[in-house]
Amino acid sequence: MKKKFLMCVMCFAVLGTALAGCGASGSTTDEVVVNTDDERVSDSDKTSDEADDKDADEDAADVTAPAVTEDGGDTDEEEKIPRSDAYEMFLAGDMNVRVIPDTSDEYYEYDYPTAGEYSYSELKDYVLEYFPGTFDIKYSIFTPASGQEGEDVLALCFENEDPSFSSWLGLMAYNDGELQLKYCVNYGYRSYFDIYYTGDILYGGSGGAGAQYQDYMQVMPDSSVVTVYNAAFLYSSWCDEISYSLDPDMEYEDRPSLNDESGLQVTRVNKDGKVYISAESYSDNKSIKADEEAFLNELVELGAILKDSDFVQAQMENSIDENAVMNWFDIETAEGKSEF
16 A cells, blocks of 8 residues: 555656646747846846847947047037137138138229138238238227127238338138138228228228219128228219119210210219219300200119209218227238239
8 A cells, every 4th residue: 555655656746747847848939027036027128128228329329529639628610619719820820711702893803812711821922922012911800880799800901001002901700610701902092991890991082083982881790891882973074984883784885974074073872772863063054064964864864863962962971980990910011022
């Protein structure tokens, strides 16, 4: 009896072992989750977490940290440096300026260097190559009234010690991560160029015995210049040039003209796309006066607006503060290489 009992126990033990073996041999794709006190997770959760960590690492790698210089500072994008720093770097020869000529200016080929990049020394070479005389080179940094705080502009001036020869002035500003020169002019020898730290400019002079000109302009924060008005004070046959403001493409022989016997004086002001004219000093000779009136009528037919003198003079009013003189800083003195 005892032997039978032992045999039964052994049979049950073998059966239990077989059943346990069958349970462990289930499909390998079945997820096995074991919950323990140390909060271990399933294989699938572990794989998912590892993938998330990998994505996070890749995202972090996409964020480029600013480069670090040897002294610990960063070399962040150039557009973040202050304008004044860019100007100092240019004057020190550590940064170039891009010349962007204003092609709407009919004289731009005479005033501007060829479009492109120039160092301070290369820009100086341009001026000295084409202009004669001894130059006092100086600069000023100012904020035009058209801009806001921090939108300052660099004016670089090559002032000729001999007023009979031309001086040169260029305006530049730090825009879009680079230094840009968008306006320059040469003046002197019967012309003047008055620039104020408000950004106002009066530019004019003689165009001959019977012509005087004056432009009123304003500097913009990007170093470009806008013309508020340009005016001319004309006498006798010099009045003929008014037609160029009305129809630049008209044939020369078709333009209205006055003969030298006329003493007519005409003020012309181009402003806001309109050409205003006023006339004075008509001739006492009836025949000549009739020619003068016919001349003015032809200009009106071309689009000129004939007004009285007071109205036209009012178009030239401005709020320039003549006490707002520019504060210049000397750089050097240099000799021009041109003989003309």
